[in-house]
Amino acid sequence: MANAADLPLAAAPLRTWLGGMIRLLRAPLRDPFAAVGTLIYAAFFTIALFADFIAPHDPLEILFRLDGNLARSEPASWQHPLGTTNLGRDIFSQLVIGTRAALVVGLTAAVFVALIGTVVGLVSGYFGGWIDSLLMRLADVALGIPFLPFVILIAGVLGPRTSNVILAIALLLWPNTARVIRSQVLTVRERAFVEAARVTGASDARIMFVHVAPNILPLSFLYGSIAVGWAILTEASVAFLGFGPSDRVSWGYMLQDAYASQALSRGDYNWFVPPGLCIVLVVVAGFFISRGYEEILFPKLKD
Amino acid sequence: MQLILPRLAQMLFVLWVVATLLFCMFRLMPGDPTVAYIDSTFTEDQIQQLRKTFGLDRPLPEQYLIYLRNLLVGEFGDSFHHRRPVLEMLGSVLPNTIILTLSGLLVAYAFGTAVGAWLAWKRGTWVEAVTIPTVLTLRAAPEFWLGMVLLALFGFKLGWFPSGGANSPGALFPNEWSRIASQDFLWHLVLPAATLALYLQGLPLLLMRSNMLDVMGEDFITMARMKGLSSWSIVIRHGARNALLPVATAFALGFGASIGGNVVVETVFSWPGLGKLLVNSVAASDYPVAQGAFFIITVVLVSMNFVADLLYSVLDPRVSHGQRR
Numbered sequence: 086m087a088n089a090a091d092l093p094l095a096a097a098p099l100r101t102w103l104g105g106m107i108r109l110l111r112a113p114l115r116d117p118f119a120a121v122g123t124l125i126y127a128a129f130f131t132i133a134l135f136a137d138f139i140a141p142h143d144p145l146e147i148l149f150r151l152d153g154n155l156a157r158s159e160p161a162s163w164q165h166p167l168g169t170t171n172l173g174r175d176i177f178s179q180l181v182i183g184t185r186a187a188l189v190v191g192l193t194a195a196v197f198v199a200l201i202g203t204v205v206g207l208v209s210g211y212f213g214g215w216i217d218s219l220l221m222r223l224a225d226v227a228l229g230i231p232f233l234p235f236v237i238l239i240a241g242v243l244g245p246r247t248s249n250v251i252l253a254i255a256l257l258l259w260p261n262t263a264r265v266i267r268s269q270v271l272t273v274r275e276r277a278f279v280e281a282a283r284v285t286g287a288s289d290a291r292i293m294f295v296h297v298a299p300n301i302l303p304l305s306f307l308y309g310s311i312a313v314g315w316a317i318l319t320e321a322s323v324a325f326l327g328f329g330p331s332d333r334v335s336w337g338y339m340l341q342d343a344y345a346s347q348a349l350s351r352g353d354y355n356w357f358v359p360p361g362l363c364i365v366l367v368v369v370a371g372f373f374i375s376r377g378y379e380e381i382l383f384p385k386l387k388d
Numbered sequence: 389m390q391l392i393l394p395r396l397a398q399m400l401f402v403l404w405v406v407a408t409l410l411f412c413m414f415r416l417m418p419g420d421p422t423v424a425y426i427d428s429t430f431t432e433d434q435i436q437q438l439r440k441t442f443g444l445d446r447p448l449p450e451q452y453l454i455y456l457r458n459l460l461v462g463e464f465g466d467s468f469h470h471r472r473p474v475l476e477m478l479g480s481v482l483p484n485t486i487i488l489t490l491s492g493l494l495v496a497y498a499f500g501t502a503v504g505a506w507l508a509w510k511r512g513t514w515v516e517a518v519t520i521p522t523v524l525t526l527r528a529a530p531e532f533w534l535g536m537v538l539l540a541l542f543g544f545k546l547g548w549f550p551s552g553g554a555n556s557p558g559a560l561f562p563n564e565w566s567r568i569a570s571q572d573f574l575w576h577l578v579l580p581a582a583t584l585a586l587y588l589q590g591l592p593l594l595l596m597r598s599n600m601l602d603v604m605g606e607d608f609i610t611m612a613r614m615k616g617l618s619s620w621s622i623v624i625r626h627g628a629r630n631a632l633l634p635v636a637t638a639f640a641l642g643f644g645a646s647i648g649g650n651v652v653v654e655t656v657f658s659w660p661g662l663g664k665l666l667v668n669s670v671a672a673s674d675y676p677v678a679q680g681a682f683f684i685i686t687v688v689l690v691s692m693n694f695v696a697d698l699l700y701s702v703l704d705p706r707v708s709h710g711q712r713r
Contacts, residue, residue, distance in 0.1 A: 222401070229402035229690045231648030234666055234682050241670035241678070242413060318530055322652050325532050326667050340533060344656070349540040350551070357540070361533035368528035 119377020122310075125370035129363075133184040140178035144334040147172060161355055168355045171346045179334050180359050186335030187317045187367060190247060194316035197255035199309035202262025203301065209263065210270025211293050217267075224260035232257055236319055240328035247330055250323050254316050262308040266301050273300050307378045314371030321364055336360035392698065399694045404456075406686045410679050411455050415448070427468040438465060464680035469672055474680040477665065482684070483568060485654070485661035489646045491577060492584025497639055500589040501632065504596025509623065511601065520594075527590035532652035535583040539656060542579060549579045552658035580657040584650070588642060592635050599631035606630075637700045644692025648685050 132139060141164075159169040167176035209220040239253040240246075273279065274297060282296045323329055324337025325344070343349070343357040430438070439445055441463065442454060458464070464474035503519075510516055526534075543551040555572055600623075603609065612622050651663035658664070662681055669677035 222398075225398060226402050226405045229399075229686065229693065230406060231645075231682070231685045231689050233651050234648050234663070234685050237651065237667060237670055238413070238678065238682055241673075314528065318528075321530050322532060325530075325652065326655055327671060340530075340536065344536060349536060350544045352540060352545055354540070357533075357536055361530060361537070364533065365525060365529045369525055372524050372528060 116377035118373040122370040122373030122377065125366055126374070129184055129188060129367060129370075132181060133188045136181050136185055140175075140181040141166075142175040142178040144179040144182040145174060145332075147174060167359055168353075170342065170356060171348070171353075176339075176356055176359070179339050180336070180363065182334050183336045183339060183360065184363070186247070186333055186338075187320065187364070190251060190320040190335075191313040191317040191367070194251045194254040194258075194319075195309045195312040197251065198258045198262060198312040198316075199305045201255060201259040202308060203266055203298075203305040205259060205263040206266025207270055207293050207298060207301070210267040211274055211289070211297065220263070221267075224263055227257050227260045230257055233319065233322060236323055237326060237328055240323055245328045245330055247320075247333065250320055250329070251316070254312075254319055258312055258315060262305065262312075265308065266304055269301050269304055270297055273297050303378065307375055310371050310374045310378070314368035317364060317367055321360075336364055395694055395697050399690050402690050403687065407456060407459055407683065408452075410683065411452055414675055414679065429468070430466075434466070441465070459683065464683070465676035467669075467677045468674045470674075470677075474676050477677060478662070478680055478684055481661050481665050484659060485647060485650060485663065487568060488577065488580055488584065488654070488659060488661060489643060489650060491581040493588060493639065493642055493646060495581065495585035496588035497592045497635065497642075499585070500592030501596045501635055503589075504593040505600050505623065505631070507593070508597045508600030508604065523590045523593055526586060529587070530652075531583065531587045531649065532656050534586055535580065535653050535656035538579055538583055538586075550576050552576075553660070576657075576659075580653050580659050583653050583656070584646065588646065591638060591642065595638055596631060596635055599634055603631045633700075637696045640692050640696035640699055644689040644696075647688045647692075 157169065157171050159165050161168045165175050165177065167180065169175055170179075205220050205224075209217045235257060236250060236253040240249050243249045243252075279292060279296055282292050287296070320329070320335065321337030321340065324335050325341045327341060329335060329338055329341070331338075337360075339360040340357055343353065343360075348356045442451065442458065442465065446454070462475045464478075466473055467477060470477065507516055507519055539551060542548045553576060555570075555576060609622060647662065649663075650661060651667060653659065654661045654664040655667055662685060666678060666681040666685070668674070669681060
């Protein structure tokens with residue numbers, strides 16, 4: 086058995102879910118990268134929550150000028166902070182409302198990815214044997230399926246709905262999480278407090294979810310935070326390719342709209358640059374948070 | 389041989405599962421089960437022919453076996469919209485995709501490894517403090533959005549490069565090789581390949597940097613220092629050579645992954661490749677083409693994962709694949 090000091094997770098076992106949560110929440114305070122990432126998330130979360138109050142117009146409303154003409158391709162002004170689209174829709178309002186779609190897809194998909202990955206990793210690592218082989222072969226298959234083409238196929242065959250995009254992401258992104266959690270469980274299950282629980286007659290389920298799970302919670306969270314960015318990128322790509330819902334404004338929808346309306350050849354940078362920047366910010370925030378957690382969870386990686 | 393066989397078996401297993409998934413997916417769709425191969429606009433003769441090829445009037449298990457046999461010989465049926473065999477359509481776009489992916493990857497990996505090694509040298513300086521967040525940000529940018537910005541700037545505003553396609557409209561070439569070697573083709577290639585390279589450079593860069601940092605701490609580097617070799621010689625001949633191994637593996641993995649990820653870049657630049665074909669066929673419910681394109685992309689991805697595994701064990705003698713030392 087490995088020496089306790091060599092374990093990647095901090096030495097003291099986490100006996101309760103509360104302990105795991107506290108360690109999670111303390112992390113961003115210690116690492117500047119994680120702190121910046123958390124701040125960005127918090128900002129977008131606030132915007133998504135109050136989107137209806139921040140957005141000056143309905144994102145799909147066709148606006149007219151005072152003289153009765155369509156307000157098409159207006160430059161930025163006080164009335165339209167980012168100008169309007171070629172059909173007279175307010176770009177800033179679309180950007181603000183689009184935050185919601187991004188966060189909903191990102192967070193839901195991330196929860197599924199972390200949940201499936203954690204449960205599969207726990208079961209696989211704890212039981213071992215044929216269950217482990219079966220689940221890990223399944224992971225190999227999921228890793229052998231081309232990601233974006235699969236999401237497109239699902240959205241194309243099952244219909245262009247947000248739920249299908251989330252489904253496809255959840256189906257393919259869990260293996261990385263599961264593999265890491267599994268290897269972690271392999272070391273945790275050998276430790277004295279798990280042995281003690283077994284001796285007192287605790288059931289397998291109880292040992293897995295009450296004794297082992299809190300110790301791998303930070304890892305689930307780490308992989309969940311990476312998945313948020315991936316999911317948002319994927320949703321945007323799928324919407325850009327035209328397989329997103331057509332009645333729901335998202336950043337990918339805006340970029341698709343701009344591309345299809347020749348905003349590129351007209352040089353309407355105010356239209357297609359902001360949604361891309363927002364995606365970059367959210368995804369970078371995910372990278373920063375995961376980087377911060379990595380350095381706290383695996384201090385060895387720190388140079 | 390001992391290390392190749394299990395990996396080969398695993399690769400075939402993955403392909404079999406994907407093929408089965410495709411079979412089920414297109415037969416569980418609402419409507420006529422023949423929808424995967426037969427369109428209502430086909431002629432009676434054509435329908436009879438396709439029914440026979442795919443055994444569509446047989447029971448489902450038999451259809452499944454016929455389907456697997458057809459996949460093995462590359463029989464994907466006919467396109468609904470183009471009335472051409474799917475295999476022929478796939479063959480005509482494959483060179484475009486492979487050239488785009490390879491040129492993007494080569495630029496990304498040449499740039500990434502060089503800058504990564506340099507950054508390891510510059511560790512702890514302001515150069516690192518500026519470059520690392522920039523690289524992370526570029527990696528976070530959606531590929532298609534990078535392409536849109538490049539297209540707006542260099543395609544439309546400055547007019548340096550064409551705005552889409554792989555060849556100028558109406559250009560005729562005697563054969564495929566002269567088309568690909570033409571200046572016209574290379575000119576069209578620049579922007580999409582640059583987009584791909586910008587998106588992909590982060591991985592080799594970060595990988596090379598951390599490998600260099602690891603390798604430079606090893607005993608044989610200290611040994612080289614003690615022998616009095618120049619720092620340049622240490623970095624290039626001893627450090628970089630060893631740090632390059634994982635980068636080579638990542639290149640193979642990257643090739644497999646990019647073939648699928650190219651979907652968005654090819655769409656932005658209307659590049660007639662595998663990804664664009666997949667998007668168009670799914671959007672137009674041209675199911676035989678969609679199935680064929682998806683399967684070919686999977687084959688490339690899975691075989692590149694296989695190659696990466698082999699490369700890893702061949703290049704790095706420390707990996708023994710469970711054999712006795």
